[in-house]
Amino acid sequence: MATLLIAEHNGTELAPATLSALTAAQQVGSDVTVLVAGADVKAVADAVAQCAGVSKVLLAEGDSLAHDLAENLSELVMSVASDYSHIMAPANSVSKDTMPRVAAMLDVGQLSDITAVLSSDQFQRPIYAGNAIATVTSKDATKVITVRAAAFDKVATTGGSATVESISAPEANSHTAWVNDELSKSERPELTAAERIVSGGRGVGSAENFALVEALADKLGAAVGASRAAVDSGFVANDLQVGQTGKIVAPSLYMAFGISGAIQHLAGMKDSKVIVAVNKDEDAPIFQVADYGLVGDLFEVLPEMTEKL
Numbered sequence: 001m002a003t004l005l006i007a008e009h010n011g012t013e014l015a016p017a018t019l020s021a022l023t024a025a026q027q028v029g030s031d032v033t034v035l036v037a038g039a040d041v042k043a044v045a046d047a048v049a050q051c052a053g054v055s056k057v058l059l060a061e062g063d064s065l066a067h068d069l070a071e072n073l074s075e076l077v078m079s080v081a082s083d084y085s086h087i088m089a090p091a092n093s094v095s096k097d098t099m100p101r102v103a104a105m106l107d108v109g110q111l112s113d114i115t116a117v118l119s120s121d122q123f124q125r126p127i128y129a130g131n132a133i134a135t136v137t138s139k140d141a142t143k144v145i146t147v148r149a150a151a152f153d154k155v156a157t158t159g160g161s162a163t164v165e166s167i168s169a170p171e172a173n174s175h176t177a178w179v180n181d182e183l184s185k186s187e188r189p190e191l192t193a194a195e196r197i198v199s200g201g202r203g204v205g206s207a208e209n210f211a212l213v214e215a216l217a218d219k220l221g222a223a224v225g226a227s228r229a230a231v232d233s234g235f236v237a238n239d240l241q242v243g244q245t246g247k248i249v250a251p252s253l254y255m256a257f258g259i260s261g262a263i264q265h266l267a268g269m270k271d272s273k274v275i276v277a278v279n280k281d282e283d284a285p286i287f288q289v290a291d292y293g294l295v296g297d298l299f300e301v302l303p304e305m306t307e308k309l
């Protein structure tokens with residue numbers, strides 16, 4: 001058995017999700033090789049080589065790999081796939097595009113968004129928006145797996161001394177071309193990597209009122225999140241949405257203001273370590289998952305909290 005893990009990075013730094021996926025890969029119980037692909041990513045490969053429990057790093061550099069195009073990345077993975085019993089990646093937008101292609105080319109099923117490794121061929125994954133946990137056994141010769149990073153602790157970024165081996169980048173695929181990236185810029189931490197998140201829902205009432213949520217987030221060095229109702233109402237951009245159809249998060253602290261706690265929202269945040277909810281309705285379902293609940297008006301509580309902090 002041998003596992004290949006595809007690293008998530010931004011070209012210069014390893015994403016924390018890779019460290020969590022490494023834990024999952026190590027739990028499979030085989031040697032773990034990490035594939036680092038990009039245009040100029042030697043520094044990332046060197047950083048991966050230092051991570052605890054990594055046996056080998058494959059470094060693939062080339063223009064065809066510069067922008068995470070799934071067509072090229074899946075081609076690269078296929079060029080080494082026969083050496084591995086497990087091919088894993090953190091569940092993210094790139095792997096959701098790439099891994100099904102790899103699974104299809106290998107003619108195997110994909111195990112998506114696993115939250116636990118029970119053995120080398122048995123895994124758990126949430127279904128029905130996290131209302132049930134499925135235990136899935138794969139009989140496929142190669143297991144193609146995406147990992148829900150929030151469900152696994154991160155490995156240490158030191159203690160390893162893996163070798164870095166260069167492999168060839170594939171030719172650029174002719175029918176898909178990268179045009180441009182439109183990235184939202186924020187001084188605040190990225191939602192899925194944040195240790196603290198302050199979220200607002202429909203109860204916040206308007207885009208202007210979201211300044212109250214942002215003020216508390218800035219006091220705490222936290223990321224800002226939102227419910228889908230807040231996003232659909234145009235209060236904030238949709239990349240801040242937490243939930244089944246948004247981002248899945250599990251920070252140390254999740255604070256929810258004016259969020260009712262619909263099951264689709266809970267699916268994205270209920271694994272947070274400490275949940276604080278403020279809602280004027282004492283029967284709001286969010287209180288069922290909250291460690292600390294306050295029945296109150298967010299327009300009074302938010303400014304007071306921000307001031308007292």
Ligand code: FAD
Binds near residue numbers: 202243263280281284
């Ligand atoms: P509401 O349910 O309207 O709740 C607003 C809350 O604010 C209420 O509890 C109210 O008491 C409180 N409130 C109002 N004023 C104040 C005040 N002054 N002070 C304190 N509290 C106040 N939702 C998500 O969030 N993320 C998803 O990813 C997601 N995916 C979905 C996928 C599908 C297929 C479907 C069908 C739905 C999805 N939803 C998702 C929507 C979800 O069902 C809910 O509609 C949504 O989460 C509700 O958002 P909310 O809690 O902000 O709004």
